[in-house]
Amino acid sequence: MPSTDNFATRRRLTYVAVGFVTPALVTLIAVVVQAMSISDLPDEIAVHWNASGDADRWGSPWTMVIGAIVVGLVAIGISAVNYRQVRDGTPGGTFRWVSTASAALATATAVIFAGTLAAQTDGDTESPVALIGISVIAAFAVGAVGWYVQPADPPANPGRPAEPMGLAPGGRAVWLHTQTASRGILIVTGLVFVFASVSVLVAWTNGGSTSALWAAIAIVAVTIGAASTIVAYHVRVDSSGLTVRSIAGLPRWHVAADDIEDVSVVNIRAIGDFGGYGVRFARGRLGIVLRSGSAVSITRTSGRPLVITLDDAPTAAALLVAVSVRARQQ
Structure with a gap:
């Protein structure tokens, strides 16, 4: 079994590489590809497709650029939430999953956002179904590598x-x-319950549809059920x-x-x-x-x-x- 210090150092470095560097790098590549494509695009491009594969929503090309940046930052943020515990040497295999998921998320969205712009430089607005498949493959590949380079946690302390x-x-x-x-969990649970209750109240007072009201009530019921377990x-x-x-x-x-x-x-x-x-x-x-x-x-x-x-x-x-x-x- 590797020494505790060596394991902690390797885990921290690989966590940073997979959970921070990789999302930042793939997002940067996506933005560069998008920037190179914008000059060949009209003022509005297809940004959404319906179930039939026809473009039904249009917007500025910069929408895709901003989307790539936002999702990249979200992916990095997911890893950042847990970094302090990784840095302090807190054990747990969950951290390996978190950084891997961050890298895979950033990769998938980077491929979709960059590919959507690049594909429309010749005026093509077909549904990006194939692009979605490519993004899934890319995310899986990056995630697999990210998972492999990070060390597995030693067996849990038997106590x-x-x-x-x-x-x-x-x-x-x-x-x-x-x-x-803990107090923090109680506060978060309370806030979620309040939000769900307000949703029901708004749906009821604004004369929303019956389906919307029942959907809001279902949210409250699910919230109460989930709260009972934590x-x-x-x-x-x-x-x-x-x-x-x-x-x-x-x-x-x-x-x-x-x-x-x-x-x-x-x-x-x-x-x-x-x-x-x-x-x-x-x-x-x-x-x-x-x-x-x-x-x-x-x-x-x-x-x-x-x-x-x-x-x-x-x-x-x-x-x-x-x-x-x-x-x-x-």
Whole structure:
């Protein structure tokens, strides 16, 4: 296994090359190609095509130039959001995906925007279906190279095995806890909910169509459902094992005491280890991730491992070990 310092340095440099340099370079090439084409273009060009392949919207050639620049900056911005964590050495395979996606996004849009202008220098306004195919191939190629040059993260830290809680023979214990998300996640979730609610209110008060109103209501319903998976969970550890359910009641999980093979206390980085918050799947693990920090990792005799972030992870883990040992002895 490479040294930690060498790995961190290589990951940081390749992350910059793939997530920053590549999007900037392909965007620059696209802008240069566009600038060379503009002198041979009319004041207005086709900028949109309908399902039949006919141009149905026209605009200035500079629209395509600005579009390429904006998407290139967005792609770089996506990588920039995570750079601080990469620089600080935060583990997690998600960062490799982020930089690769940034490079692929910038490449695809650069090909489309530059190709659209170049193709119309001879007056051709046919639908750029073939160009879209080329952009996908180019994005896949650049993404594949970007993925390959970045080092894979070493195996996740297994954490420290939990010691069983001392229980008297025949004694019982129950651990109850409601785990809430971090303040930042709660604020963002609240803002999304407010935005969705305002959308319904606007659709209703402005006399919009019935379909528009139902679409807005569906957005609110989806928002509430999504929020229930990232806002808070009720957690119970008792003689039956572990039970976790969202504040809405669903989703819900139960790990039976006799299905627990191993329990560890680990430190989780939400973005680095699982790529975000809520119910996540990463590295063969199911994660219920409401924040970064201490978590209980459960290896089951059946099914994938389960990781849940908890404020008092050591206590929950100790009781889980105790009840699992007792269940196997019965």
